[in-house]
Structure formats: structure tokens, C-alpha cells
Amino acid sequence: MKQTKTLTLLSLLAALPLFGCAKGGNQGDPHTIQIFAWDSGLGTEWLKEIVTDFNDSQTEYRAVLETNNSVSTITKTLGLGATGNPYDLYFCYLGSFEHYDDFLSLDDVYDSKADEKENMTIKEKLYDGFYNAAEDEEGNHKFMYYGNSATGIVYNRSMIKDEEVPVTTDELEALVTNLSAEGKTPWLFFNEPSGGSNGYWNYVSDAWATQYDGLDYHYNKLMMLEDDNGVSPSKAAFEKKDGRYQALKVMEKVLTPSTVHKQCTNTNFTTVQTLFLNGEAAMSINGAWLLNENKSSADVSMMKTPVISSIVETLEDKDMDDETLAKIVREVDEGKTESNLCSAKDFARIQEARGVIVNNAAEQYIFAPSYSNAIEGTKAFLRFYSRDEEILRYINTLHLPATSHLTDDSKIDMSSYPVWNKQAFAIANAGKPVLLPVRRSPVFRQYSMNIMNNVVTSQSFIASNPKDRRNADQVWDTFITSVEEHWKDWTEQ
């Protein structure tokens, strides 16, 4: 018996070094940069080309690219740690910040020029919002972003004329009612039974919430879960009936069992996207990656997220009717800087709201483990990656904006681009994108939680069985109940 135990122990002990030594790639070579990239809706063709360019330009370093379409396959390599992880650089979504402390600060990359010939630093070339979104509590920037994907309501141009595109949520409500009355199906989106992004509806509901509350509240109060007394994390701040509730009220108005396609219960998002692109519904929620992901040339476009009509409750002119609000929004779209329909302060609020578009860049992080022994090579690669020529590689492959401008954006030739892609650039150049900031409450970060604690929203409004259907109050109550139930677990550990 004792002999058996000894052998078992020896077996297990013998296994540990074997497992620990399971390193691959060229981790031992500081001149080889092992890159692991997520093959998602944006694909990786552009990255392959940039890697080739880099290797052609180099005598000192060599980049090796590996791709995978599974986030978990990629990110679980982080768990192997310093002794087992062969990868030096990642292009991937990161649901958990468990290994964030192991990541390399990229501040010196941000502060440097991509190329001595360029007259701006890498930081200066970025679109608005990206640098700030990457900043953590210590002021470090351990992430770069590779996707600049605006999200929002996409529409079939054969079903909604450009002049019918709503600019307020009341106009959206009227459009939905009219489409439905004309026998057209207003909405088609996919089902995420566990909540998740709620079939991408979170991108739009977050935008409406931020429009209502303002960017300052969104980043400094809600995302930090800070209450009026400066307490953070604060349960009261999480449960405050703010723009998130207003967004639910809009969803209740436009999402009913009668306004959605029957395939909205389908959990396969690519199937649903294909049906939408085939014209089975007027609108869906998606992002700039839609046509690339579906390899489609459908005549669709993305509208700037309509301004939440209840924003008037936050204006000086609280009695402003929706018709007036819509006129002001259209003035903002025309580039006006003031209006004779409202005060300067109200105009500024409406202008800010019109620029709020959720960008899902936080699903496309670039990061490097600090224990990599190819750190200098990695930084060299990232500088090379940020050169105008390589940004153009990205743009010319995807026909979508990158996270960086060129030092001269006039070099971008969009003349042959379809409406979809031109609109992606127009949206990227307008307003400030709302990005998921690194600096946010640990309650959000540690538990991979969104601002509605991942409760099911969109599907709640469209359940065909009346007993399963919920209104905005009921969805909000579900959220509050979930916070009450878990708050101690989140904050007392």
C-alpha cells in the first residue's frame, strides 16, 4: 500500500516539471516576437500583411503570427505565466483582467514617434478617446487598441430611406410603428440567453444612457460607481435610476413581440446577421465589422445613434418638444455650433449627446506580458505597426477606420467605398466615442460585469408568451434585485 502511494506521488511530482516545461514557440529568443491574434469579425489579413512588412524591414527582429478564432484558447495562455507562456504580444479581446498586473506599460511606445519622418507621436495620432480609455488608476497605459468599430443601429437602405433615418428616439419609435404598419419587420437581432451583450443591444442602450447622463457622469460616476458623497464603490451609485433606466424605457417602446423578426430567438448570430443582410428586417444592432464578418456587400448603413428624447428632462428647457429637439440635432449634424431654438448650455448638451457612439474597441486590445523576453522587439513592432504605411494597410484591407489617424488623412482614398464604409469613417470622425475604460470600478472589472449587471434586456421585451414578457420597470427591478443579492459578494472579498 505504501509503495502504491509512493509511486502515485512520484508520478504526480514527475508530471509537474513536464507540464511546466510545456513551452512552445521561440520564447527563448529575444529577437523573435511571438504574436497571438484573435481571428474575429475584423479578420487578421491586415495583420498578416503588417507582419510581413515588419519582417521585410528588419534585420534584428522577426515577428511570428499565430491566429485563432477562440478567445479562450488565446487568453488561457496568459495563465501559463512567465515560465510557460511563449507569446510576447496579443491582439485579442480580454474578458477578465486577472493577468493585468503582468502586462507591460506601453507608455514609452505611446510617447514615441512611429517613424522619425512623422511629425506626431503615436499618442497624438490616435482618434479621440482611445488614449484616455487605456489609462489605468496608476496612470499607466498597458493597452493599445486595434479596432475602431463604431456600433449602433444598422439599417437596410432598401427599407429605410436616408431621409427617414431618425435623429431622436421618439422619431425612432414612430419609424418602428410605421414600418410595422407597412408590413415590414422593424428589428432582427440575435438571442443571448445569459444576457451578454443582449444581441448587441447594449451598444445602443449604453449610448442612450450616456446621452441622458452626460459623458462626465458616465466615466466619473457610473463607471467608478461613485456616489454623490464620493464613496466608491457605492451600491447607491450602482442602483441610481439614471440614464440606464431611460434607455430601458426606449427599448420598451420599440421592442415588442410584434416589432421583431421571429428569428430573434436564434442564438446563432451569424445566421441572424445573414438574414438581416438578406433584407428580412429593416434594422439590427451591429458594428463596423458587420460586412467584413459576413463577407457581404449588402446595401446597409449605420445611423448615428438617435438622441434619447427624454434628454429634455436634463435641459434648461424641460418643456422642449421632440420636434424642436430633432431640429437642433439636425443643426448639430450640419456642423452648427449654436441654435436659436435653445440656450447655449442646452445646445452643448445636445451636441455632446449626438456625438455619443459606443465603440467596441475594448474588445480588440493589444497588450504584451511584461515577463516576455522580447520586449524591445515588441515595442519596435508596435511602433512599426503605428506608421502611416501600416495604418493604411489596415484601412485598405478592411475599408474601415483604424484607431489612429494618418499624419495626413487625405491620403485615404474612399472614392470607391460603399456607403457602409464611408459612414464608418464619418461616424469615427464625429463626436467622441464611448469606450470601455480601463479605469473603472473593480466591481465591473473583477466580475466581467456591464453597467446593468449583465441582466437580460432586449429579449425581456419581446417574449411572445405574455407571462415571460417584461416592461422597463420590471427589467430595472430585476437589475436591482441582482445587485442587492450580490453586492456583498462583490465588495467584501
Next chain:
Amino acid sequence: MKSRKTNLFLTLASLSLLAIGSGALMSRSMVPVSAGASRSYVASSSSVVDGHINTGDFMTSGGVYGKGNAIVFDTSAKDNSKIVGKTKINNLSEEGVIPLLEASFTLNLSSLAEQGTFSFAFGLPRINSTVQEAGVIELAFTLDGTAPSYRVTEYGDNGQNDLLSLSPLTGMTLGSDTKIVCSALNEKKLTLTIGSTTVLNNVSFASSGEGFVGFFSSQKNVASLHDLLIYGYTYETPENVDYTEYFDDGHYNANVFYSASQSSFLTPSYLGVESDASGNGSLYFSHTGPAYISTRYSYSNFLSEMEIPWIRREAKQDTNGNYTDLISNWFGFAWGVNSFNESASETVGYDNWIQFEGIPVDGALHTQDYFNPRYVLWEKGHAVKIQGMNHNFFSEKDANGRSVFLKITMIDGVFSLYQRYEDDVGYGAPVMTYDFGSTPLGGLRVFTWALTEPSSSGVEYSGVADFKLDNWNIQNQEAKEVRRVVADPGYRENGIEPGSDYDYQTKTDESDLLANRISSLGNDSHHGLWIGLEIGLGVLLLGGVGGFLFALRHHKKARKE
């Protein structure tokens, strides 16, 4: 080659034609709905909850508000207040749909203002139309002098026409709840019941009746509405095929069907077509875990008939007492399937389906007949009807070796199940019916969600599918005017197609086992567990190999010494 089957199916086809013929006659003359229609709700029990009027269902103005489950008009409202449903009622007479509108609600009319009118109206051309616009039909309550009265008026381009002239209130009194039921047909007939009095019976009106529905109050009337149920219809006509799959010659038509399976712990485990020497075949769910065969086409109204020529009805043990065969796990038939290759677990959780449950999947003995064989009808994860099996075809005592034939129809939201043994003459009446109210659009599927690993209670408590499917006949049952059927889908032999990944959990709760499994859908927590197990297993295997080599060397060295 196909003589047996041909004869069999000629008989089946004849019976089916009779059934279809009678069904068609029924749908035209007896059932007040025609093919392809689904209810489209203007208002339902979810429209007003805890004082919250659902703004997706209604547009309100003038101070109408919700209280409890009621919509309230009172003196705090503006002189003109209204609540209008946002779902338009469609006239689908061209699609062969008979009903136009069904509306029932309880009205408590407390007081009518002088020159005030409280109305229920349908046929509003636009959501912001007034009651007096052409096409509107209005039931109006007003004062005739001081006497509460009502009338029914149709407004047209050339004035108005009273379908019911102003009359004293009958069937209701002010201040008390009165149920009002309004039914309109696409052939422009209106029936109206107030309380227990039918005040209009199949009265003709001129307009199409198409449009929005609402309640209007002019002046300071006091009224409340509750228990609203108002709906019209929509119609969907997918293009598909009428097809019979015989599973002969070792294949099925992959242009029409798709299948996939996952292994169980018993062998041989596969889902495949088996044919005898003469080519007669069937699809064999041989000791499968989760497995399915789906149509690639979508259906709305359909008739589906299939034969279960064989099902494992007795367990077997080898000479060591280990179970090699168990009485088959349940199987199901699903419709409205979202995608032909969705997993069996997704079908269980999100589609509509009928479960033929001889024995619960987990925790009940699969070595003997179960005491409660049943049909369970599921709607998106909820069991909406449970009924004992007419004949337990999972039991050899009942089936006595006979084939089972199942026929399922879904017509305008009404589900019907027919069942018979091979030697029964015809199906007779349906063994189960249920009105879902809507006809989901999607694929059809025969499937099972059996276990991949033995139940923790033991192998004998584990559900493993073991049955054959044959002669699967599918027919589009849309109205003739609108049905779209592909003449020939072509033929492509199926090949070996990989099974899909399943989220899978084993539960041992003996109460409602399937419901437990459904409640766990979408819980990804076990992914982490699997990764952990994989790594753990890897450690153990590597460790085992390393340890074995180490021990071997140690042993050899010891022997040397």
C-alpha cells in the same frame, strides 16, 4: 426494391389525403382561421402591469394612466384623451385568413360627461387618426339627454353610417364592470357583445377594417379598462418542399435534411442510415447522446408524419451483468427550429416541441417500464401541456413489437398530435391538441437530448437514445393561394457530418429532470471546469507516464543492484 414501403406509403398517403382533405374542409368551414396565420397582439396580459402601461403596445395622450392592471381615464385627463395600440390590424382576406380582429376587455364606465363620448374604435388609418376618419368603426358611449346610451358607427368618405343607432344602454350599468367582446371578420362582418347581450351579430360593414385600434375619451368621462386582449393576425409563407424521406439505399437527401449526433457511453453509438439487403432503410439513433435530424427548409403551417419502426423496449445485460442496452431515452419533434444545425440543447430551450417521454432521461430506471409515460408540449423552455401517453410505445407490453406512426400538424397556431400502431385503422381523433396562438417559422426536427455519460445514479438510470426513424413525410399546409413549394429540391446523398459541441450537464434531481437541465442552459461555468479537467487529466497522464518510467527505471536499477 421498395415494394413494402411503396405499399405501406400508398396506404399512408391515402389516409393522409383523407385526413388532409377533411382538414382542409375543416379549416375552411369550421375553423375560423386559415393557413399561415399567427396572432399579432395589440394588447395582452403584459400590456398593463402594476400600473405600467407598456409603451411598446400603446401610445397614450391626454393624461391616460395605468393603475394596477387597469387603464384609467378620469377627470384629471385632458378633454381629449386616448390610448391607441401600436400594432396595426391587417386584413388578410387575400391570404385566405378569415378573422380580422378579436377584442375583449372589461369596461367600467363610471360617469359620462355632458356631451362627452367614450369610444372603442378600430380601423384607424394612422396611429394618430381621429375617430371620425374614413374607415373607422366606433363603439361610442354617450348621453342621450341624460340617459346613458351607445351606438356603433362606421365612418366613410361620404359620411357616417350607424351600424347600431343610438340606443339606451343594455347589458351594462354605469359604475360596474362589463365585459365587451368584439369580433370582426375579413369578409366585413362584425359581432359585438356587451355583457351578456349580443348587440350586433354578423352585421356587415363597408371598410376593410384594417388599421389601428384605440380608446378615446372626449370631455371628462370617468372610465377604466382592464383584462384587455386584442389581436389581429400576421401571415408568413416560407418557401419549402413537400417531401417524404424513405432513408433507403443507405442515404437521405442532404438537400432537404441535416443530421448530427453525440456519442453516449454505450456502444455502438452513432446516428446513421441503415439499409437491409434490398435497400430498405431507416435512420438509426443507435445508443446516441444528443442527436437530431432537421429539415434545411423552414415551415410555418405543416403536416408531418413519421414511422418509428423500432425502438428499444427492453434492456439487456452481458454475462457479467453490465448493461449493454437500455430502454430508449425520450425523443422529440420540434418546429420553428431556428437553424438546422443548432444543438439539441438549444432546441430544448428555445423552440416549440413535443416530447415523447417513455422514461425520464436521468434518475429513473431504464430497465423497466416507467409508471408515468407522457407527452410534454414545450414552448420556448416552458412545459405548456403535459398529458399521459395514449399508448406507451416505449413498452413492449403495450406495443408488442409494432411500429408506431406519429402525425403532427401545426395549423394557424393549433398543434395536433395523432398516434397509432401499424395495425390500427387510421389515426382517429388527435390524442393531444393545443392552441399556441402563433405559428413559429423555422425548421422541423426529430431529436433527442440523451446522456453522454452515465447518470450518477448508475448506468441503469441513464437515458440513451435507441430507436429508428423512417418514412418521414412533410407537407406545407399554407393556404393554396399563397403556398410556395419548391417542385424539386434535387438529391444529394448525405455524408458523414461532424456532431456539434454541446453544452452539457448531468443532473440527478428526481423531480422534473428536463426542467432542471433547461434551467442550466446558458450556464457556461462548466467550460472552465472542462479546461481544468483537461489540464488535470493532462497532468495526471503525463505524471502517470513519467511516474511509470521513473518507477520502471527505479525497479530495473534495484534489480541491477
